[in-house]
Amino acid sequence: MRRTRALAIVLALSAALSRTTSADTGSPAAPRHFAVHAAHLIDGKGGPPRGPVWVVVSGDTIESVRASAPAGLEIMELGGATLLPGLIDCHTHVSSRPGVPRLERFMSGAARNAIAGVVNCRNDLLAGFTTCRDVGGAELVDVGLRDAIVAGEIIGPRLQVATWALSMTGGHGDPMNGMDYHWCNDLESGVADGVDEVRKKVRFDIQQGADVIKILATGGVLSPGDDPRHTGYTFEEMKAAVDEAKRLGRAVAAHCHGKEGMIWASNAGVRSIEHGSYMDVEAARVLKKNGTWYVPTLYVVEPILAPDNPLHILPENLAKARVVRDQMHRAFRTALHEGVKIAFGTDAGVFPHGDQVREFPIYVREGMTPMQAILTATRSAAQLMGWEDKVGAVAPGHFADLVATAGDPLGNISELEHVKWVMKGGVVYKDELGK
Ligand SMILES: [Zn+2]
Numbered sequence: 001m002r003r004t005r006a007l008a009i010v011l012a013l014s015a016a017l018s019r020t021t022s023a024d025t026g027s028p029a030a031p032r033h034f035a036v037h038a039a040h041l042i043d044g045k046g047g048p049p050r051g052p053v054w055v056v057v058s059g060d061t062i063e064s065v066r067a068s069a070p071a072g073l074e075i076m077e078l079g080g081a082t083l084l085p086g087l088i089d090c091h092t093h094v095s096s097r098p099g100v101p102r103l104e105r106f107m108s109g110a111a112r113n114a115i116a117g118v119v120n121c122r123n124d125l126l127a128g129f130t131t132c133r134d135v136g137g138a139e140l141v142d143v144g145l146r147d148a149i150v151a152g153e154i155i156g157p158r159l160q161v162a163t164w165a166l167s168m169t170g171g172h173g174d175p176m177n178g179m180d181y182h183w184c185n186d187l188e189s190g191v192a193d194g195v196d197e198v199r200k201k202v203r204f205d206i207q208q209g210a211d212v213i214k215i216l217a218t219g220g221v222l223s224p225g226d227d228p229r230h231t232g233y234t235f236e237e238m239k240a241a242v243d244e245a246k247r248l249g250r251a252v253a254a255h256c257h258g259k260e261g262m263i264w265a266s267n268a269g270v271r272s273i274e275h276g277s278y279m280d281v282e283a284a285r286v287l288k289k290n291g292t293w294y295v296p297t298l299y300v301v302e303p304i305l306a307p308d309n310p311l312h313i314l315p316e317n318l319a320k321a322r323v324v325r326d327q328m329h330r331a332f333r334t335a336l337h338e339g340v341k342i343a344f345g346t347d348a349g350v351f352p353h354g355d356q357v358r359e360f361p362i363y364v365r366e367g368m369t370p371m372q373a374i375l376t377a378t379r380s381a382a383q384l385m386g387w388e389d390k391v392g393a394v395a396p397g398h399f400a401d402l403v404a405t406a407g408d409p410l411g412n413i414s415e416l417e418h419v420k421w422v423m424k425g426g427v428v429y430k431d432e433l434g435k
Pocket residue numbers: 091092093135347
């Protein structure tokens with residue numbers, strides 16, 4: 001059994017390598033055909049758990065999901081494990097170096113962030129995240145990482161990236177906050193003011209490779225000098241961003257803490273509200289009416305507020321995080337109660353990539369069933385990203401993106417904090433099931 005799996009990994013890795021070397025000719029290696037067997041399956045679509053199951057994989061795609069062993073196929077044996085779709089994080093920052101003090105951040109450039117990004121992407125994948133929506137980075141490191149993963153040069157999740165997040169002057173994404181403007185006047189950033197500049201910045205981001213547009217619709221927690229409750233754009237500016245993005249086939253993700261900015265962003269037509277800290281019943285009902293997704297990011301405040309300040313957060317930002325923490329939990333319970341659509345997101349990159357698995361138990365502690373929590377990172381996240389035909393489910397025609405846990409995550413959600421086996425596109429990247 002063990003030998004079969006080890007052999008499969010070697011084959012898969014060599015397939016990945018040959019795919020890389022043949023990228024310029026456009027002729028991929030011959031598709032592999034095999035079946036993954038496990039005792040239990042959670043399909044990511046909300047169906048009841050079932051098993052035993054054989055997932056037949058052809059190349060990078062799931063061909064069929066069967067209740068009996070297919071004849072004549074190599075079997076990848078996962079024994080008593082529980083299979084799930086590869087997990088999806090809808091709020092990451094892959095080009096971010098967690099815990100780097102602000103000054104040091106200004107002293108290092110894109111190359112350093114890109115190297116950190118290679119490690120971040122690897123850690124996301126090995127934690128079980130085979131798809132991520134990356135909502136903001138600088139200097140196109142996110143685009144480079146996305147494309148290098150597609151080319152098979154580095155390992156990581158499938159990525160949608162946002163490039164520069166749009167911010168008003170003095171807003172959450174203005175790098176000049178707290179700085180004398182003489183020192184940083186030429187910084188490329190996502191700062192855009194007024195309807196025309198907003199439209200132009202959306203066009204610029206898309207020109208440079210953005211799959212999704214991120215706007216900073218309220219102030220933030222980790223930015224100096226602003227207030228999470230204040231709006232970060234006027235309604236007209238938000239509407240301009242949404243219209244321009246929509247015209248060019250992109251959705252908009254809106255960073256929102258404050259209630260007013262959240263309601264404006266939802267009414268302007270953004271696809272998702274990120275953080276949503278000050279959501280109350282009134283705001284939740286606006287989101288529900290408009291069909292706006294809510295991406296909670298509850299775990300991130302824990303490492304921010306951890307003893308001895310391991311992430312080197314400025315004192316004024318620690319104070320904001322303390323206030324926002326309770327608000328976020330209240331907002332989550334309100335959204336759940338009001339039936340707002342919730343997709344899994346974490347802000348990984350503020351804290352080390354891979355640790356975002358700790359988001360799951362918080363959802364359960366705050367009122368979700370384990371199945372609901374799993375669906376936020378599978379079916380719902382795929383729907384939010386517009387990739388529901390490709391990822392987020394163990395179903396024919398979907399990418400062969402699968403993870404396995406040793407125990408039952410429906411009985412103990414923390415099983416997802418220790419994903420033991422990871423496959424992406426039919427390639428096994430992690431196998432610790434025997435350990
Ligand atoms: Zn973020």
